[in-house]
Amino acid sequence: MIENTTRLLPTLVYIQTNLAENLSLEAVAQQADMSPFHFHRLFHNSIGETLKQYTMRLRLERAAYELRLREDSILDIALNCGFQSHETFTRAFRRHFERTPRQFRKGNGNRAHLADDSEHGRLLNHMTQTYHLSKVSIQQRTPIQVAFLRHIGDYVNVDMSVYDKLVDWAQTNGAYTGRNLIIGVGHDSPDITPVEKLRFDACLEVFEQIRPFSPIGYQIIPGGTFGIADYTGPFGPTMYQAYIDIFTQLAQQKNIEIIGLPVIEIYHTTKINPDYALNHVEICVPVKKVVS
Structure with a gap:
């Protein structure tokens, strides 16, 4: 930052x-x-x-x-x-x-970041790892209080060690219970926002409001209706393809309007390991039910 x-x-x-x-x-x-x-x-x-x-x-x-x-x-x-x-x-x-x-x-906007010759497209074309994605389901989620560290820049360059810093802070300040959700929040679309200005928040659930203490901030992740899918696989380019699959599934559902941002990722682990090939991530995309 x-x-x-x-x-x-x-x-x-x-x-x-x-x-x-x-x-x-x-x-x-x-x-x-x-x-x-x-x-x-x-x-x-x-x-x-x-x-x-x-x-x-x-x-x-x-x-x-x-x-x-x-x-x-x-x-x-x-x-x-x-x-x-x-x-x-x-x-x-x-x-x-x-x-x-x-x-x-x-013209459906500037879709350069989804083109085959884009950076993400080149990464996808050279992928050798695979992933599993569940069928998207529509669920309600309650708001979540979090402490967070903000990353500005390309999502693929997020340093996952920031989660260790959050856990260390929480343990030092009595905010860590072992049950805290580990969360990532993407605020921007890489198809629209310049890559150097993308905002990603690495978050750790807290159970009461905290006073922001640099460099750690506090926010409430909004609740509401979400299209949710379980992703199992490596972090990196395959998650980009998983998002395309999720949005495709949502676009095919009746009586659902995609809100899309911010996207919430809930990591079902006690420690983020970017080298692990079988990460379990709950991907939550905001949607709205539409009465036909």
Whole structure:
């Protein structure tokens, strides 16, 4: 992560859960208990974007993702992502993606990361390991409180040793029971978000609210309705193919609308071992039941 970013983790969590709300400099600085001037300087120096640039990018990326998956009107998607009008949204979207929302939806967006000549495509073409994926089932999940460490960058480069750091922290602070769920949360689509800006949270379940202590943050992973499948296999490129299979299964289900993000991975183990070939992971994709 960029230096000092961890100091802003509570604010980043607030932003990601309130994208449709007022995220002006004054409002977010007040939430962070800082003056607008000092907050602006800290945020820009730490994140590499101004608050306005950061929130605009997240809103546009969420909108692009929803345009790909949902049949809602463009106006409804714009409003859901924090834009005040169709015109404002269309201008901002075109500047960012170099096409209108309608063109993006019609062309199914920029799918370069899924093409055979993409980095992921090359990895898939050279895979020798296999995996097993169960049939997707629709289930309800309750919210989960977690301590977390954030990774910024390509998902395939997540250093799984961060989970050891979380467990060490929990043991030192009396938060480890041996029953804590070990979780990964992917907030962005690699088909839409630049790879260097992808957000992944390595999480350890906690059973009461904790005070964020750099570099460890606190958040509540939202509950709700999920399409859930059990994956058994190695970490890495095969999981990318498993996600394609899961989304394909969900797209074929009636009365289900894919929300898609954030994706939650629950690791059924007491220790993450990236070299182990038979990892058991419960992959949870947010969905919504639709009444026909």
